[in-house]
Amino acid sequence: MTRPLLLGGTTEASHLARLLAARGIDAVFSYAGRTDAPLPQPLPTRIGGFGGVEGLAAYLRDNGISHVIDATHPFAAGMSRNAVTACAQTGTPLLAIERPCWQAQDGDRWTHVPGVEEAVAALPYRPARVFLAIGKQSLAAFAARPQHRYLLRLVDAPGDLPLPKATVVLARGPFDVAGDVALLQDHAITHVVAKNAGGTGAAAKLVAARQRGVPVIMIDRPHLPARQTAFHLGDVLRWLGHDSADLGV
Ligand code: 3Y8
Numbered sequence: 342m343t344r345p346l347l348l349g350g351t352t353e354a355s356h357l358a359r360l361l362a363a364r365g366i367d368a369v370f371s372y373a374g375r376t377d378a379p380l381p382q383p384l385p386t387r388i389g390g391f392g393g394v395e396g397l398a399a400y401l402r403d404n405g406i407s408h409v410i411d412a413t414h415p416f417a418a419g420m421s422r423n424a425v426t427a428c429a430q431t432g433t434p435l436l437a438i439e440r441p442c443w444q445a446q447d448g449d450r451w452t453h454v455p456g457v458e459e460a461v462a463a464l465p466y467r468p469a470r471v472f473l474a475i476g477k478q479s480l481a482a483f484a485a486r487p488q489h490r491y492l493l494r495l496v497d498a499p500g501d502l503p504l505p506k507a508t509v510v511l512a513r514g515p516f517d518v519a520g521d522v523a524l525l526q527d528h529a530i531t532h533v534v535a536k537n538a539g540g541t542g543a544a545a546k547l548v549a550a551r552q553r554g555v556p557v558i559m560i561d562r563p564h565l566p567a568r569q570t571a572f573h574l575g576d577v578l579r580w581l582g583h584d585s586a587d588l589g590v
């Protein structure tokens with residue numbers, strides 16, 4: 342009996358949820374509960390943490406989960422690490438959807454950094470106008486550079502911000518190039534800070550930066566433990582024992 346748990350929160354997870362629902366597969370979709378009103382899914386959905394590795398292992402056992410599909414974001418390292426450990430403990434097959442990293446192309450002015458602290462250090466001293474497209478959880482580190490004007494794109498309205506000169510744009514992706522070109526132009530952005538998320542949902546700002554000759558500080562992904570991975574959703578369906586021919590994937 343196939344009863345997959347789909348760890349979501351990305352464009353690929355939402356696409357896969359539609360494919361599983363269309364096949365009548367008895368899957369459960371899982372959100373962390375980071376945002377006020379996450380996108381509704383066409384599968385029964387649970388919201389909130391599991392309570393670490395032990396909580397996830399108990400969830401797998403108590404709910405008769407047959408497979409775990411980790412379709413979380415490449416920076417959701419905690420969830421992905423817990424999934425590897427809990428699935429090993431319970432003997433539950435695990436497959437992670439891993440989207441290729443973005444690669445700099447001709448005309449790109451990227452500086453790769455290993456983490457948020459190094460992204461802060463990569464900013465100039467002279468006041469700049471910085472588009473922080475990294476969400477809410479990593480903002481505090483930029484308080485070390487209060488001289489810059491920051492443009493923040495967030496999913497939900499924030500509480501107090503740790504940055505004295507910040508403008509907030511509330512938007513939930515996926516984003517498009519025209520919108521991001523306009524955003525960089527309207528706010529006279531001189532630097533973009535991004536996470537190497539890969540995929541299509543957040544790539545527009547990189548094309549916009551290339552078109553406007555704006556340098557990008559690119560935060561590289563955290564390292565994850567070895568696990569089975571796939572990128573094409575058809576491979577996920579085949580892994581579940583469902584052929585994907587009639588879904589055209
Ligand atoms: C809660 C679910 C879908 C999923 C859409 C993707 C695309 C849009 C691009 C920019 C970058 C950022 C951020 C971003 C993108 C997709 C995808 C992706 C980046 C939602 C979602 C949840 C989250 C959590 C949220 C984080 C934040 C990160 C904003 C839903 C919309 C910056 C990552 O307020 C907060 O605390 C927000 C937290 C984790 C990063 C951070 O550290 O702050 N995503 N994003 C998921 C959950 O609860 O489990 O609310 O509907 C999902 C999506 N966000 O179905 O189409 O697939 O990557 N999300 C980054 O990539 O840099 C925005 O602005 O250019």
Ligand code: NAP
Pocket residue numbers: 348349350351371372373374375388389390391392393394396397412413414416417418419420421423476536
């Ligand atoms: P994280 O740091 O890797 O995980 C922290 C804790 O949040 C996990 O240990 C787990 O709590 C809980 N959690 C994370 N994802 C979950 C899920 N899908 N279902 C249930 N619990 C989950 O996670 P994060 O980076 O904050 O990401 C949270 C969510 O936002 C994920 O769904 C991710 O796909 C999505 N997202 C993240 C980013 C990003 O930049 N990080 C970007 C786009 C979307 P317990 O230990 O209690 O189980």
